[in-house]
Amino acid sequence: MPWRGVIPAPHSAPGKRRFxxxxxxxxxxxxxxxxxLRSLGHQVHRVNLHLGDRAxxxxxxxxxxxxxxxxWPDWIADFLTRHAITDLxxxxxxxxxxxxAIAAAKxxxxxxxxxxxxxxxxxxxxxxxxxxxxxxxxxRDPAEILRRAAGxxxxxxxxxxxxxxxxxxxxxxxxxxLAQWPFPFRHYRRHQLRHPFVVYAGLARRLALRWLEDRQxxxxxxxxxxxxxxxWAFAMQLETDFAIRAYSPFADMDGPLGQVMAxxxxxxxxxTALVIKLHPLDPCWKPWPRRIAALAQAAGIAGRVHIxxxxxxxxxxxxxxxxxxxxxxxxxxxxxxxxxxxLLGQAVYDVPGLSFQGGLDEFWAQASPPDPELLQAFLxxxxxAHMVRGAFHQDSGLEEAVAGAVAxxxxxxxxxxxxxxxxxxxxx
Numbered sequence: 497m498p499w500r501g502v503i504p505a506p507h508s509a510p511g512k513r514r515f516x517x518x519x520x521x522x523x524x525x526x527x528x529x530x531x532x533l534r535s536l537g538h539q540v541h542r543v544n545l546h547l548g549d550r551a552x553x554x555x556x557x558x559x560x561x562x563x564x565x566x567x568w569p570d571w572i573a574d575f576l577t578r579h580a581i582t583d584l585x586x587x588x589x590x591x592x593x594x595x596x597a598i599a600a601a602k603x604x605x606x607x608x609x610x611x612x613x614x615x616x617x618x619x620x621x622x623x624x625x626x627x628x629x630x631x632x633x634x635x636r637d638p639a640e641i642l643r644r645a646a647g648x649x650x651x652x653x654x655x656x657x658x659x660x661x662x663x664x665x666x667x668x669x670x671x672x673x674l675a676q677w678p679f680p681f682r683h684y685r686r687h688q689l690r691h692p693f694v695v696y697a698g699l700a701r702r703l704a705l706r707w708l709e710d711r712q713x714x715x716x717x718x719x720x721x722x723x724x725x726x727x728w729a730f731a732m733q734l735e736t737d738f739a740i741r742a743y744s745p746f747a748d749m750d751g752p753l754g755q756v757m758a759x760x761x762x763x764x765x766x767x768t769a770l771v772i773k774l775h776p777l778d779p780c781w782k783p784w785p786r787r788i789a790a791l792a793q794a795a796g797i798a799g800r801v802h803i804x805x806x807x808x809x810x811x812x813x814x815x816x817x818x819x820x821x822x823x824x825x826x827x828x829x830x831x832x833x834x835x836x837x838x839l840l841g842q843a844v845y846d847v848p849g850l851s852f853q854g855g856l857d858e859f860w861a862q863a864s865p866p867d868p869e870l871l872q873a874f875l876x877x878x879x880x881a882h883m884v885r886g887a888f889h890q891d892s893g894l895e896e897a898v899a900g901a902v903a904x905x906x907x908x909x910x911x912x913x914x915x916x917x918x919x920x921x922x923x924x
Contacts, residue, residue, distance in 0.1 A: 514539040514579060515905070518586040519549055519595055520611065522664075522671045523888040525897060526585070527553050532902035541579055543572070545593055546681040548671035564683045568593055573600040583607045584904070588651065589627040590607035590738040591687040598626075609910055611901070614883045615844060616828050616875075619657040621897050623904055624882045629823060630842030633911055634882055638849045638870050645873035648880045653832065657886060657893030664889050666763075673863050689736045690781070693838035698779020702805075709805035717812065718800045720769065727769035728804075728860070729816045730756055732784070732807070742824045744841030749782075752822050753839050754791050755856065755882055756781045761795040764860040770797070773812060773826075774805045818863055820856075827851065831871055836863035844882075852873060880917035 515533055517540065530540040530553075542558035544550040552556065561571060569746055575581075576597075584601045584810055586594045589610050598608050609629050615621025627634050635641050672692035675684070688695070702709065732741055735748045741908035746752050751774070760770050772788050774780070785803050792801035803810065809826055810833065813819055818836035823843035830837050837851045838859045845851060849867040852859050879885075884904060886897025902908060 506665045512537045512539070513582040514541065515583045515585060516541045516543065516576065516579070516581045517553075518543055518597060519545060519591065520552075520582070520585070520587050521888045521891055522548075522552065522667050523894065524552065525611075525888050525894060525901075528894070528898045529585075529901050529905070530557075532898060533905060536902070536906050538906070539579075541575075541581065542680075542836055543575065546684045547677045548674040551674050551781050552667075552671060559837060560680060562680045562683065565592060567687050569596050569600065572597045573603075576600055576604055576606060581606055583609060585609045585611070585905075588738065589631060589686070590742045592685065598922050609905070610686070613825075613888070615825055615878060616653065616883070617825055618659065619885060619887050620879065620903070621886055621888065622883050622885045623910065629739055629844070632882075634844040634846045634878065636844075636847050638847060638867075641847065641870065641877055642873045644881070645877040647810055648876040648913055650872055650876050653875070653877035654808045655727075656705065657820040657896070659887045659889040659891050666760065667889070668692075671838055690779075693779070695779045698781050699777065702778075702780060706806070710807075713804040713807035715770065716804050717815075720771070720802070721815065725769050726765075726767070726817055726888075727771050727815075729771045729812055729819050729830075730758070730763070730774055731773050731819060732775045732823040733824050735782075739823050739843075743843070744842065745880070746822065746841070749822075750787065750791075755789065755840070756820055757791050757795045757797060757801065759856045760800075760860065761797045764856045767801045768817070768860075771802045771804055771812065771816070773809065774803065774806065774832055776806065818859075820859070832870075832875075834865045836865055838863065845874070847874065876917075880913040881911050 515538060517526050517530060530542070534540050540557065542553050544553065544558050544560045550560065561568065563571060584597060584606055587610065588594055589598055601608050601672060608626050610624060611629055612622050614622050622628055635644065650834045675686070732749055740746060740749070757770065773786055780786070788801065788803055789798065810829055813826070813830045813835055814833050816835060818827060818838070819830040820838045821840070823839055823841035827837045827839060827843065827845050831845065831850055838856060839846045839851050849870040852863040854862055884897055884900030887893025888897065904914065
């Protein structure tokens with residue numbers, strides 16, 4: 497029978513279109529997607545906001561915006577109109593320049609497509625309409641998810657690709673080093689909370705102490721296993737991430753840490769523990785081990801809170817009773833492992849039947865694993881309509897991601913399933 501999903505019309509009508517690329521992943525991804533679209537007859541435009549943007553795009557086929565942010569709204573509105581843009585592509589819909597450009601695009605009926613690392617890790621890439629996280633158009637109603645997923649294949653979640661950290665790091669440093677060069681982009685305003693070089697200094701320190709963090713993490717995990725001590729995991733996130741800044745009620749990570757510990761102290765069963773997993777890319781300019789220890793001491797649970805600076809997240813989650821996080825993609829990993837999840841912010845996976853919908857205080861005793869049927873439908877729809885397989889940096893993963901993105905953009909299948917996502921029954 498035909499695919500039964502209840503879906504909107506294609507976000508952008510098929511045919512030859514005019515794409516505008518703004519800032520993208522720090523990777524050749526956007527440049528290669530643009531090349532693929534040109535080869536299919538589409539027009540491609542690019543606006544650079546600093547020298548790093550220009551370097552990752554190439555020598556030709558782009559224009560520079562060198563004015564002040566205050567001049568950007570009129571400038572980008574004129575560009576969209578003058579070039580009759582049909583589709584706007586970018587990463588980070590909450591970046592100031594992008595937020596303004598999206599408003600101008602929507603006012604003109606221009607399709608907005610946002611990309612970033614996928615809601616599933618390590619080798620999925622998000623490609624969806626309007627925005628991610630709290631702005632994603634992914635349905636939150638279980639019945640709607642089941643309807644849209646009917647006839648879609650359950651994806652193979654076995655990892656195929658893994659980005660190489662050294663390549664990612666070198667590209668990141670190169671990009672941000674160029675962004676500091678003042679000419680001709682002397683008015684550019686960065687969106688990060690901290691200067692990139694300050695972040696690099698913190699990460700370099702963590703890298704130098706990796707042996708110590710690995711040993712500490714192993715001791716914590718092995719100790720819990722040896723004692724047979726039940727525990728919940730809390731996955732920290734980067735404070736600079738818009739998942740925290742825009743799609744949560746918190747200004748930083750201190751808020752959710754304190755909230756979770758206070759609730760754990762008052763309501764979690766005695767004899768259980770709480771493991772705080774640091775984000776691997778947190779520069780730790782906030783001394784998290786000391787801050788976490790102080791919060792635990794204040795809550796009266798110093799002996800029950802453990803810190804894991806590193807360690808394999810899937811292994812930690814598999815041994816846990818469940819996961820708490822603001823809106824980290826660690827939640828989807830926990831769900832696939834059949835673990836209860838409590839989310840404290842906005843996320844596409846905060847769905848009744850997948851994540852715990854009750855209050856934080858009730859989570860410790862009342863949470864249950866995700867509904868298997870709903871989880872399968874969720875994964876089928878998420879992978880089939882809102883993401884493409886691949887990676888931003890590793891060669892084979894980048895090649896697959898570019899091919900998938902070009903096909904979706906060419907056919908107007910954003911938030912819609914491609915034919916290969918249909919099962920035999922759904923395609924019949």
